[in-house]
Amino acid sequence: MRMVDIIEKKRDGGELTGEQITWFVNAYTVGEVPDYQAAALMMAIYFQAMNRRETVDLTIAIVESGEQLDLHDTIPFVVDKHSSGGVGDKTTLVVQPLVSACGVPVGKMSGRGLGLSGGTLDKMESIPGWTPNLSLPEFKEQLKDIGLVLAGQTATLAPADGKLYSLRDVTGTVANVSLIAASIMSKKLAAGADAIVLDVKVGKGAFMPTVEDARELAHTMVDIGTDAGRKTVALIADMNQPLGYAIGNTLEVKEAIATLKGGGPADFWEHCVTIAGHMLLLAGKADTLEETKELARQARDEGKALQKFKLMVERQGGQASLVDAPDNFRQAQFVESLYAQRNGFIAEINAGAFGWSCVQLGGGRQVKNEPIDHAVGFIVPLKVGDQVESGDILGTVHANDAYKLAAAKSNLLQAIKWSDTPVKPLPHFYETVS
Numbered sequence: 001m002r003m004v005d006i007i008e009k010k011r012d013g014g015e016l017t018g019e020q021i022t023w024f025v026n027a028y029t030v031g032e033v034p035d036y037q038a039a040a041l042m043m044a045i046y047f048q049a050m051n052r053r054e055t056v057d058l059t060i061a062i063v064e065s066g067e068q069l070d071l072h073d074t075i076p077f078v079v080d081k082h083s084s085g086g087v088g089d090k091t092t093l094v095v096q097p098l099v100s101a102c103g104v105p106v107g108k109m110s111g112r113g114l115g116l117s118g119g120t121l122d123k124m125e126s127i128p129g130w131t132p133n134l135s136l137p138e139f140k141e142q143l144k145d146i147g148l149v150l151a152g153q154t155a156t157l158a159p160a161d162g163k164l165y166s167l168r169d170v171t172g173t174v175a176n177v178s179l180i181a182a183s184i185m186s187k188k189l190a191a192g193a194d195a196i197v198l199d200v201k202v203g204k205g206a207f208m209p210t211v212e213d214a215r216e217l218a219h220t221m222v223d224i225g226t227d228a229g230r231k232t233v234a235l236i237a238d239m240n241q242p243l244g245y246a247i248g249n250t251l252e253v254k255e256a257i258a259t260l261k262g263g264g265p266a267d268f269w270e271h272c273v274t275i276a277g278h279m280l281l282l283a284g285k286a287d288t289l290e291e292t293k294e295l296a297r298q299a300r301d302e303g304k305a306l307q308k309f310k311l312m313v314e315r316q317g318g319q320a321s322l323v324d325a326p327d328n329f330r331q332a333q334f335v336e337s338l339y340a341q342r343n344g345f346i347a348e349i350n351a352g353a354f355g356w357s358c359v360q361l362g363g364g365r366q367v368k369n370e371p372i373d374h375a376v377g378f379i380v381p382l383k384v385g386d387q388v389e390s391g392d393i394l395g396t397v398h399a400n401d402a403y404k405l406a407a408a409k410s411n412l413l414q415a416i417k418w419s420d421t422p423v424k425p426l427p428h429f430y431e432t433v434s
């Protein structure tokens with residue numbers, strides 16, 4: 001087969017065969033197709049779309065690009081979650097320990113930053129020494145020993161997703177239903193999940209701009225999971241404003257730790273407890289969502305979830321003392337706050353603008369495999385609907401470059417819109433697809 005024929009076929013709106021998709025995925029994984037041709041195909045798919053059959057074929061080809069984990073010799077039932085990506089989305093760092101502390105082991109394969117969205121692995125690497133690079137035996141052993149593992153795509157697990165993911169990050173080809181569905185579901189299927197909770201974000205800080213788009217993505221992934229025999233549920237969650245207050249790798253880890261300790265922003269905690277509740281429900285821990293959410297709350301209040309998180313950090317080589325003393329995380333050189341110049345109500349906090357601004361500060365990548373600056377980002381302690389008085393804090397920028405600091409301060413002011421009259425708060429969730 002010739003790669004150029006496959007690119008041209010999709011560019012002209014054609015339907016790729018299963019053989020063509022599998023050939024491309026395998027050839028790209030082993031380095032026979034260069035990045036520039038793979039990027040051209042991603043862009044053709046972005047514009048021309050894939051139908052359901054092509055999407056399923058792409059998912060399966062990515063799953064089969066590596067090994068598939070069967071964890072049943074280690075734990076009886078494997079439950080997993082994945083977010084479609086959003087700004088300030090540090091959910092995994094809280095949900096995974098909550099669920100594990102309720103007696104349901106979670107072994108998760110996460111990703112790095114993608115476009116405007118931060119990535120769990122980048123966030124966790126704010127903790128010096130912590131590594132997501134585990135061999136399959138190490139993954140299983142840790143899951144058995146402490147019931148909690150957080151790993152990345154590896155040379156053996158969904159390797160094609162690892163390569164395509166970092167390529168899409170920097171080629172403007174993230175926001176496509178088929179590419180996102182195949183990327184997420186291939187990781188979940190390869191990691192051997194029996195039950196999957198999908199956190200599909202919608203809005204200005206997500207890859208799906210409207211609830212209709214998010215619904216299509218949710219249905220596509222739920223269908224793929226269900227057809228593969230996995231219990232799959234998707235929640236459509238708002239991502240017009242950042243989740244929680246912190247945006248940026250270290251800042252988000254600190255916020256996740258604060259949340260596990262019983263603090264943290266209310267919207268973020270509500271989000272985490274709901275996702276954890278759905279995971280525990282699928283795992284059969286109780287009969288109703290209210291009951292499983294209560295189990296998750298108890299796991300936090302009794303300090304068990306925090307302990308789990310610390311154990312995972314330690315086991316994966318990270319400096320666990322930072323969990324006890326998060327003030328010791330390395331801080332950015334410039335930390336500057338901006339204050340309201342007027343009274344009023346917050347009408348918008350544009351999550352997308354904050355996400356891209358964080359990338360510009362160095363918190364995400366502009367080119368493939370670029371090192372990132374973990375310390376930079378924003379704290380925006382506001383939510384849509386809040387009443388603010390002149391002099392109240394609007395946000396704090398963390399930067400390591402004076403020029404970028406100035407740009408970020410201007411971005412922050414532009415991303416926040418005001419109203420003179422009361423504004424309704426945004427919902428946490430729109431709907432559930434199962």
Ligand code: URA
Pocket residue numbers: 083084085111114174179180181183184
């Ligand atoms: N998360 C993923 O793993 N892949 C995507 O494409 C988007 C979010």
